Amino acid sequence: MISEIISTLFTKYPLVGAFGAVALIMLVSYWFANVIGQKRMGSAIAIVVALILAFIAGKFTGGSKGISDITYFSGFALLGGSMFRDFAIISTAFGAKLENLKKAGLPGSVALLLGVVFSFIVGSLIAYAMGYHDPVDVATIGAGTVTFIVGPVTGTALGASSEIIALSIAAGVVKSVLTMIITPFIAKAIKLDNPTTAMVYGGLIGTTSGVAGGLAATDPKLVPYGAMTATFYTGLGSLLCPSIGYMFLKLFL
Template sequence: MDAVVEDLKSSDLLIAFAVVGGLILVAGWLSATLTRGRLHGSAIAIILGLVLAYWGGAVTGGEDGLADIAVLSGLGLMGGSMLRDFAIVATAFGVDVQEIKKAGLVGVLSLLLGVVGSFAVGAAVAAAFGYTDPESLVTIGAGAATYIVGPVTGTAVGASSEVIALSVAAGLVKSVIVMIGTPFIAPLIGLNNPKSAMAYGGLMGTTSGVAGGLAATDKRLVPYGAMTATFYTGLGCLLGPSLMYFALRAITGG
């Protein structure tokens, strides 16, 4: 048994990929079985991951969740900023800039309004809860955009790990709300054609939330909403540590 454990430790990153892959399979099954696809598997996977991370930290008394368990230490690298940022850059390179033109002026305006609005609301809520430094305000505001933009912005401006965790939580809540709420509000806002789906993806921004919500509404709309939502993430990562951060520094005097 000791030899098996040592072999597993030496393949920690491979074990991490296997564990995450298994978690995604379970989440997909739960999504299809319990929610009939209305709650996307990615959201369930994130929730399960957070629960397991808490359990890992509680059991080991460490600070890195499941990564504190020797056999699962590869999760620390897999979930670190290096692979996260690589995934974001890879996604951005997969986007054809010409495609955004298909959304027209409405798509561009929805992107700008969605990103700026999310930052403003998130920063306002953070300020209401007592955060006053621009690093915390912009990080939580970025989390209100998406749970990817939050950590990227927080790491860039030097926010604390606790604030970055809050930004991820804010983005996750938003993603789940968008997934569940989209089928209910779709008839009220005319969300039934590609152009409106592009505008919706630009305003909401959370790719997993928009994709899951549109899949439950009309699967034919998913590619259109996901396209502008992907641009939203890239735009948020660009504006968060730059324009938004300096704007909040000017406002707070930090």
């Protein structure tokens, strides 16, 4: 009877359950960060813990939505979904200084264009080197390397097979996950410590979730600047990859 009541609680109040579970993950992660003497790493550790839990949940349930595929934790899909994510990202812009944005305007725009082109070319070259020679396949994988949204958008537009589209999503997810994990470690080396480089970083990497997670773990004050350019990246990628990008590849293949 007791266990029945407990399971009712989890299924009746999924969002509340997700708040509680995230609080617990963060409590343990910040405690661990404190123990190893790296206070600033708390949120990075919490993100990695959540990714590990998502991996375990994915193996266990066979689903594609991590922890939220477990009935008791379905609230994660709401709390971590795009609605709350965007609402909270926008709020972080409060307090950003207009002068900083003006100063970073030029490097931010250059980074945005170069970032999309660079990722698309790198992804396409690797796809070609690994045995994909059809321009549609190469363009789709290259677009997936831009972000895991641009990949399927491009693949669908060009009529790629679902296996290629899945690969393109995987490439984008690898980028996003890798960004969340390694950003705080290399922040110093790439001088990621002021709003200008944060905007350049957002424009070059582009994956909104990766950039937001990586910056949150590095220095939460930089989140609004990086997230701002990153949100334009997927749009620009969806625009360039299936059109100019594909035509460019067709010249060579």
